[in-house]
Structure formats: structure tokens, C-alpha cells
Amino acid sequence: MNRDEQQLAAIPDHISFDLMLKATPSSESGKRFIYFEASNEGVDQQGERVLAKALEESADFFLKFGNIDIDHYTILGPKIGMKDAMTYEIGRPVDVRIDGERTFVKAELYQGKGPLAEQANMVWESMTGLNPPARWYPSVGGAVLAKSMQIDPDTKNKVAVIDKVRWSNVGLSRTPVNQHLPCAESMPMGTFAKSLNGFVVKALEASYSTDVATLTGGGALGMQSLDVGYTSMPYSYFDFRERLAEALDLSLVKSQTEDGLIAYAVHEFNLPPDAAAEWVSRFLGDLKSSLINRSLQ
Template sequence: MNDAEILAATPDYISIGSMLKATPAMESGQRLIYLEASNEALDQQNEVVLQKALKDSADWFLRYGNLDIDHFSLIGKPNPAKGYAGIPDYQNYEIGRPLDVRFDGAKTFVKGEIYSGQGAAAEQANQFWESLTEIQPPARWYPSVGGSIMEKAVELDANTQARKTVIRKVRWSNIGFSKTPVNPAVPTVATVPIGVLVKSWGASGLDIAKALEAGYGTDSAQLSGGAALRKQSLHGNPIGYFELRNRLSEALHKGSLGKNPGIRDLIAHCTQKFGLSRDEAAECVERFMRDLKRGLKNRQAIRSGG
């Protein structure tokens, strides 16, 4: 992984659950969202969507699919032959488009862009985005995959012996966002990278050890206020952020955290080794990742003569 890839993969702010107030990830003014779309859990309709079904249809979804509210752009079209009046202005409930799809274990992750603009066509998109970014706490939106079922079968659950419907083949064309999830095992939509999306859009993870070679480009003289004076605890002994950062980078270089540690691995290490609470550890890891990104930018500026 080169420096440009590391810079692109490292968000300015990292959200671990509800521990941090996250600043939305913006790329060239795009309004980006990140979500776990499916995970093969049994939903409230007693159905399981196999990851393979979504993977086989991922290209179709990226080319023709959309993001909307409650699947209204799919189910809202009038059908006079069946006496269905439809949903007024159903097309305006389309609020965005998918940009990328990634798979990790049984989970399917999606990166999407929310439309922006003025007028009736952008109203639902603007309201959705504002509900995630302009109120505290952010509104909770849950994703649900939509499209045409091409093949399914009724099977017995190996654990409960209950009957369930397994969806094996789909034409995936939609993700609908709802306040009431069909699959309660799927987490809410995020405005910062989550899961495998944090890990450089791949299962192998971000090469933190290589990023450390760039240096941090941060010293205490650059900080002000409480950030310059803040101390953390190390099993009862005060420790400054810079000492913690050095110990964390040393652990990464030695491979103490595994081959490709993720954000949660870094937080767990800080809680176990440095005696921090999870909130403190998450804050330190967030700052640590920002330092890595800043160091890479400084090194690229030096190389280019900037």
C-alpha cells in the first residue's frame, strides 16, 4: 500500500459505536454514508439472504441500484390493473446511489453517496442527511436490501429446527433506509467508515506498520489548551499522549497486535495495556490515526518540494 492509498483509507475521524462524536467523511463535497447492508441473520420475515446472492448481483446493484427511504422508489409505482394507486411522488424518495460494495465474512458492506441540491427531487435526500449530521444524537436509520428474488428455498434451521426461507439468488437493485429494521442484527447507518470499510476497503486491513515509517508530524508545541496538558492513566501512573503513542507504535512494529490490526484491536490494546477506559482509548486511537495521516501528508509535501 502506497502513501496515497493510506491517506485515502484513513478517515479524519473514526467512530467506534457511540463513543465518539463523528464528523461526516466528505470527499470532494460528496455526502457519504457507510453501512452493513446484510449479514445472513434471520430477519423478522423469517428470511435469510445469503451473502453469495448479494455478491453475485453486486455489479448489477452498482450499475443500476439506488438508495431510498423504505423502498418507496420500488413499491410506490401505481398499478391500475391491480387497483393500486401507488405512493405520491414516489420517485422523490430515492435519496442516493451506491459507490462500492465489500464483503467480509458473512457481512456485506456498502459505501453510498446521498444526493444534494434544491427542489422537490432533493428534499428527501436533504432531510435524510440532516437527520444524520445536524441533530444530536443522530437519527437512527437501518438498511434493508431490496430487489427481485430469483431463487429461494425453505429449510430447517440447524439450531432451532424451525423452518426458514433462504434466499439464494437475487437481482439486487435497492437499499431502503427505515426507522424499523427488518433485520435487527444490522447496525445503523454511519457517516464515517465502519467495519471492513475502515480497513482500506479490503479484508487485509490498513498497513499501519508501513504508515508509521512516515512519522507523525506532531509535537506538543502544535497543541493548545487541554490537548497540550492532557494526561492519561497507566494503571495509576500518569502518562502523556505522546508516550502512549510511542508505546502503541512500538507494539505495532513488533507485531504484538497481530498481522493487520483494526481499530478495535488498537482500542482493546490501549484499555488492557495502559489502563484506559474504552472512551479514553477510542479518543487516543482517533488522535493516533490523525497523526499518521498528518505525517504522511508532510512526507508527501517534502517529496514534492512543497
């Protein structure tokens, strides 16, 4: 039995797991990352199609100089006289992945207590502290460098095809221009993971100690494809943590070893094994921290 299992086994029966693990996401999750499909080649409500090739060619510029905001206010605000436009900047991109016609982004949200962090805190809390989580949809922004009119082969309508851009922004919105996109996620799970089906890499095979949110490159946006149902899958780590804590409180988990918790998460929550291992490891770490904090009080 390893140290985490010993800590778990040593907890008295009368202590509630659920109460021990109550905490706000911003205080325990370290860096705050979100994941989204930023664009595909569907025709948006403005009759435009942005080619993935155009975004791929500008991805390095976006990663170096780009930002994440709400409704493109950091771009539009100064043009309409908004004095607080920069308070709507909520983060920056850390990774971009192109798959065919789809463009995926991993972004880090800002943290802090001042006015410049208020919108970032609001977005994060709305995605992780509400049940169900709030829906935020991405929209790419920047400068169009080349555009041509073409005939859509399906609708036979004229479509403006954007094939060269200076990509500098993604705006999160409740009412997106491109309605073909899924909403942003606080973990690469659910809709995001499903949209990655067919090209994702198998990650985290042997390790239970790496936080998915800290990965970069292929591992950052890669999550083993899901072939199971989505109805009972936790929408975030914090949803998973509360549900697992409740299951432990109710003695629904037969084996309270690390492997037993992973098996329960795979079977009951429809998580892929690598994601279940990551979140169980994180759960045990949170539990250990909670035990230490209680012993110091």
C-alpha cells in the same frame, strides 16, 4: 514547521477555534458518503435469510443500476399509486464488500436544493447534525430469483433461504426487517469499523492528505480495526472537529503541531492513528480556509 502548523501557531489567543469552525456538513464536506452493513445471513422478521453469495453475485448489477432510498418507496411507491415515490431516492451505491456472511456498502447521498434532494438532505443532517445522530437501518431490496425452504439448525424452524437475487436497492428505515444489522454511519467508524474487525486492510499509512470518503475498492470500506473503547470516540468528523476546537480553546492540547494534534486525538478520542491523521489534516484544512475567509472579510 510546515505551513499548516505556522497557520495554527499564528492564531491570536482571543480567537475562538470553536466559533471559527462552525459550519454545516453539506457546505464543507464535499461529497456525502454513508457506510453500512447492508445484510447478513441472520433470519429477519419475515422468516427469510438472504445469502451473502446471492448479493455478491448481483453486486455488479447493484452498483451499475441500484439506488438508495427510504423504506423502499422507489420500489413500492409506484405499485401503490404514490406520485412522489422518486423523491424518496436519496443516493446511489459506490462500493460493495463481502466478508463471509456480511455485505458492506459505501453509498453517496445526493446534494441539491430542489424537492428531489430534500430527503437526502434530511437523512444527512439527521446523521451528522444531531447529537446523538439519528439511527437509520439498511434493508436490501430487489427481485428474488431463487428461494428454498430449509430448517434452521439453531431454532429448528422452517426458514426461507434466498440464494439468487437481482439486487437493485437498499432502503434506509427506522424500523428494519433485519434487526441483526447495525445502523448506518457517516464515516467508517464505530459500529461499522468494529463489524469489519478481522478482515479490514491497513490503509492511509503514510498520507495525511487523502479524504477517507473519496477512497474506493479495499480502501473505501477498510479502516484499521479498533482495539480501544468506544465511549469517547467521536461519531463523525464534525463531532471530532468541534471537540478538538473546544480542547484547543481550553488549552488542553500540549503540542499544537500536526503530530501533537494527532497524538491528542489518539489518546483522548480513542481514534486509530490513521483516522486521527486524516481528521487532523482535514481540521487544519478547515482552519486554513477559515483564516483565509476571515482575512477577506
